[in-house]
Amino acid sequence: MIVADKKPIEEIIDEIKEHERILILGCNECVTVCEAGGKKEVGVLASALRMYFLNEGKEVKVDEKTLERQCDHEYLEEIRSMIDQYDAVVSLACGVGVQFTAEKYHSMPVYPGVNTCFMVVTEERGLWTERCQGCGECILARTGAICPVSRCAKRVLNGPCGGSTDGKCEINKEIDCAWQLIVDRLKALDRLDDYEKISPLKDWSTDRAGGPRKVIREDVQQ
Amino acid sequence: MKPKTPSKLEKVLAAGHLAVTSECGPPRGSDPEVIVKKAELIKDHVDSVNITDNQTSVTRMCSLAACIRLKLLGLDPVLQMVTRDRNRIALQSDILGAASFDINNILCLSGDHQSFGDCATGQNVHDLDSMQLIQTIRHMRDEGKFLGGDDIKRPPEMFVGAAANPFADPFEIRVPRLAKKIAAGAEFIQTQCIYNLDKFEEWMKQVVDRGLHEKVSILAGMTPMKSAGMARYMKNRVPGMDVPDEVVKRLSDTPKEKQAEEGINICVEAIQRLKEVEGVRGFHVMAIEWEEKVPEIVERSGLYPRPKVD
Numbered sequence: 001m002i003v004a005d006k007k008p009i010e011e012i013i014d015e016i017k018e019h020e021r022i023l024i025l026g027c028n029e030c031v032t033v034c035e036a037g038g039k040k041e042v043g044v045l046a047s048a049l050r051m052y053f054l055n056e057g058k059e060v061k062v063d064e065k066t067l068e069r070q071c072d073h074e075y076l077e078e079i080r081s082m083i084d085q086y087d088a089v090v091s092l093a094c095g096v097g098v099q100f101t102a103e104k105y106h107s108m109p110v111y112p113g114v115n116t117c118f119m120v121v122t123e124e125r126g127l128w129t130e131r132c133q134g135c136g137e138c139i140l141a142r143t144g145a146i147c148p149v150s151r152c153a154k155r156v157l158n159g160p161c162g163g164s165t166d167g168k169c170e171i172n173k174e175i176d177c178a179w180q181l182i183v184d185r186l187k188a189l190d191r192l193d194d195y196e197k198i199s200p201l202k203d204w205s206t207d208r209a210g211g212p213r214k215v216i217r218e219d220v221q222q
Numbered sequence: 223m224k225p226k227t228p229s230k231l232e233k234v235l236a237a238g239h240l241a242v243t244s245e246c247g248p249p250r251g252s253d254p255e256v257i258v259k260k261a262e263l264i265k266d267h268v269d270s271v272n273i274t275d276n277q278t279s280v281t282r283m284c285s286l287a288a289c290i291r292l293k294l295l296g297l298d299p300v301l302q303m304v305t306r307d308r309n310r311i312a313l314q315s316d317i318l319g320a321a322s323f324d325i326n327n328i329l330c331l332s333g334d335h336q337s338f339g340d341c342a343t344g345q346n347v348h349d350l351d352s353m354q355l356i357q358t359i360r361h362m363r364d365e366g367k368f369l370g371g372d373d374i375k376r377p378p379e380m381f382v383g384a385a386a387n388p389f390a391d392p393f394e395i396r397v398p399r400l401a402k403k404i405a406a407g408a409e410f411i412q413t414q415c416i417y418n419l420d421k422f423e424e425w426m427k428q429v430v431d432r433g434l435h436e437k438v439s440i441l442a443g444m445t446p447m448k449s450a451g452m453a454r455y456m457k458n459r460v461p462g463m464d465v466p467d468e469v470v471k472r473l474s475d476t477p478k479e480k481q482a483e484e485g486i487n488i489c490v491e492a493i494q495r496l497k498e499v500e501g502v503r504g505f506h507v508m509a510i511e512w513e514e515k516v517p518e519i520v521e522r523s524g525l526y527p528r529p530k531v532d
Contacts, residue, residue, distance in 0.1 A: 153335050154306070154346065158353035158402065160395075161332045162387035162414060163461035170461035171335045183392045195395055196402050201310070201354050201369070 001030040002094045003128040004037060004114035009048055012090060015111045019060070019088035022049070024113070025079070025101065026066030027093035034128060036114045037092030039066040045092065045113060061086075070097025076104050083108060119150075136206025136213065142199060144185035151178035157199035227363075229326035229381035230298035231270040231410065233531040234504075235439045240497065241504030242525050243300065243412065243441060244516050245272035248283035257288045258295065263513045265297055267520040269528055270327055272300040272412070272506070276307065279339025286316055290323045300383065301325050304333025309349040310358070310369055317359060321378035329383040329412060330355040353406045356384055360407030382407055386440075387414035388425035389464035397428040404438045411438055412506040415445040415456070418464040419492055426501050435501030442496050445508045446515060447485035450474035486515060486522075493523040 016022055024046045032038025046064045053060040063086070067075045070093035083089075088109045091098040095116040102110040120128035133150040139157070140147060149155045153171045160179030163170025167180040186192045204210070225232045234241045244264050249256035261271060271292055275285040289299035301320050308316065317328065332352045336344050350358060358369060359382050366377040384403045388396055400411065416422045422442070429435050447453045450473035457465035469488065476484040489507075496502050505525070509515050520526050 153337075154332050154348050154351070156332055156348065156351040156353075158351050158406075160390065160392075160399075161352075162385060162390050163335070164391050165461050166391060171337050177391070180392055183395055192395075192398075196398050196405070198353060198357070198402060198406055199351075201350060201358075204349060 001033055001120060001122075002096075003034045003117045003120040004031050004092075004094050005117055006036055006041075007113055007115055009045070009052075012045070012111065012113055013049070013052060016049075016088055016090060019109070020058075021061045021086045021088070023063050023065060023079070023083075023086040023089045024049070025070070025089050025091045025093070026064070027070045027091075027097050028066055028068050029071075029093075031093055031097075031114060032066075033122065034120075035126075037094075039064075041092055042066050045090070071100055073104070076101060079105075133207075135202075135204070136210075137203055139199070139202070142194070142197070143182050144189060144191070146178060146181045146185055148178045148182065151176070151181070157202060225381075226409075227326050227379040227381045228324065229270075229379075230531060231300065231327055232381040234269045234529055235410065237529065237531055239504075239529045240502075240525060241270075241439070241441060242268045242520055242528065243270045243272060243504070243506045244268045244513070245274060245300075245302075245506070245508050246288070246513060247274045247277060247511070248285065248288040250280070250282050252283060254291050257283070257291050260513045261292050261295055261297055264516040265295070267517040267526055267528065268507070269504075270298040270300050272302055272329060275302040275304045275331070275333065276339070277334065279306070279334050279336045279341065281340055286320055286325075289320060289325050293323050293325055298327065299325055300327040300329050302329045302331060303355065304331045305348055305350050305352060305355055306333035306336065306346045309347050313350065313355060313358065314362065314368060317362060317378050317380070318374070321376070321380065324379075326380055327383065328359055328380045329385065330359070330408075331385055352384060353403060356382055356403060356406040356408050381409055383410040383412060384408040385414065386411045387462050388416070388422050389414060389418060390462040396425055397432060397434070400429060400438070401432060401434055404434060408438055410503075411440045413440065413443040414462060415443045415508065416492065416496070417456075417469050418466050419495060421464060422496070423499055426499050430501045435503075439503040440501055441504040441506040442493075442499075442502050443506045443508060444489050444493055444519075445510060446489035446512065446519060447473055447481075448512060449478070449481045449485070450476070452485075486519060489519055490522045493519070493525070497523070 024042045026037050026039050026042035042064045046062045049062045069075045083105050090111045090113045091101050092113040098112045118130045119132040123129050130150050135149050164177040169175040169177050223236045225236045246260040273285045273288045285302050289301045292299040330352045336346050363378050366374050386400050453470045453473050456463050473481050
């Protein structure tokens with residue numbers, strides 16, 4: 001899933017302080033799982049903002065709503081009938097949801113309420129770690145299903161670099177060296193001989209380098 | 223072994239001599255005299271001189287410009303090139319630029335992570351890795367073609383090198399990793415600084431057992447310690463460095479004013495020992511901001527005078 005982290009409330013206040021009718025819009029998907037932008041967090045943020053405006057002596061309406069998803073037309077349509085009551089939306093969805101909301105309601109200011117991070121696993125409650133950068137050309141078959149693109153600080157495809165020490169990355173002793181993990185995994189699979197196969201130059205045109213990407217699936221289009 | 227390029231380093235090795243290389247870090251400014259002065263200190267005692275490429279990710283004068291300065295002085299520079307800062311367009315372009323000044327050696331590296339340097343919030347590139355950079359240069363040189371497939375007019379003539387760290391983890395792939403770099407096209411290797419001689423010799427034995435020493439020229443990396451403090455720093459703070467306790471102890475048991483001299487002694491003794499190790503084809507003496515000591519180390523190690531090759 002995608003993990004997001006909370007934005008400092010001061011930053012949100014700074015963006016919205018001139019508005020008087022604000023909708024805090026949550027999302028019931030990834031940001032709910034990572035406890036940054038679900039119904040509960042919408043409530044917490046709305047209460048904090050109401051308190052802030054009250055202390056400032058300002059009369060500001062702060063409402064709450066959480067959609068099933070903000071990355072699909074059908075769910076975003078659910079607020080069409082109510083959107084005119086507001087002069088700003090703070091979306092607690094990931095950056096995708098923020099943008100899709102803004103695209104749909106073209107004259108409505110939409111502000112991000114979280115910092116969208118990356119694609120993760122939940123290692124334990126409150127700890128999410130990166131596994132994928134969506135490079136568009138998966139090489140996991142070659143690397144024992146451990147991704148050097150997302151998990152190596154230099155994304156070396158023929159690693160490890162000289163900085164791998166005691167299984168950890170040179171940039172931080174808390175970070176596993178992806179290539180140590182790959183070597184360990186190849187050993188476990190009895191495939192260590194594969195280590196000596198050189199990974200060829202990667203086609204990064206399917207990555208960010210190729211510009212904004214789309215997936216078109218004619219077989220599922222109507 | 224017949225040299226394939228006009229590189230002096232390659233010729234020295236091909237003639238069967240133990241090669242000696244050293245390195246200079248470019249200045250944090252545009253004064254060319256800094257690099258020229260460093261080169262003057264060592265030029266008669268080494269065959270070739272590496273110029274580092276923004277080492278430890280601290281921004282400096284570019285390696286290519288500093289290499290050109292050395293070339294104009296008649297030296298044989300080794301252009302260090304990291305994949306951290308350039309994509310495949312810039313890498314190929316800089317290789318051609320270097321070749322236009324007849325710079326005939328290149329060392330392919332991934333480069334320290336930018337978080338260590340003065341631009342910790344910057345991007346890194348890593349379009350290629352060091353292994354793929356080796357392949358790229360060999361492709362440009364041997365096929366005379368760009369990565370995109372077009373012909374290169376006057377292809378680069380470069381002796382292609384790579385780094386090897388016999389001490390980094392995981393140890394079981396340290397020799398396979400060397401084999402991989404050789405398969406990618408590496409012709410010479412400069413190793414990480416060696417202080418743990420036993421572990422290095424163990425690695426070399428595995429290298430020889432696989433016959434890799436016949437396919438690549440291995441230059442053992444030597445860095446003299448200036449003080450016990452430097453030894454402790456290298457041991458504890460520099461990634462991938464193996465400094466045994468006895469080295470730290472030998473320096474810290476030495477009075478402070480004599481530690482630098484003792485550091486040189488340790489370095490010379492190590493070279494003397496490693497000269498006898500099968501497969502060691504020379505030494506890469508990295509006297510960090512201590513270039514003036516290179517002549518003494520080379521002379522005391524019995525590696526002077528340097529051979530003349532045409």
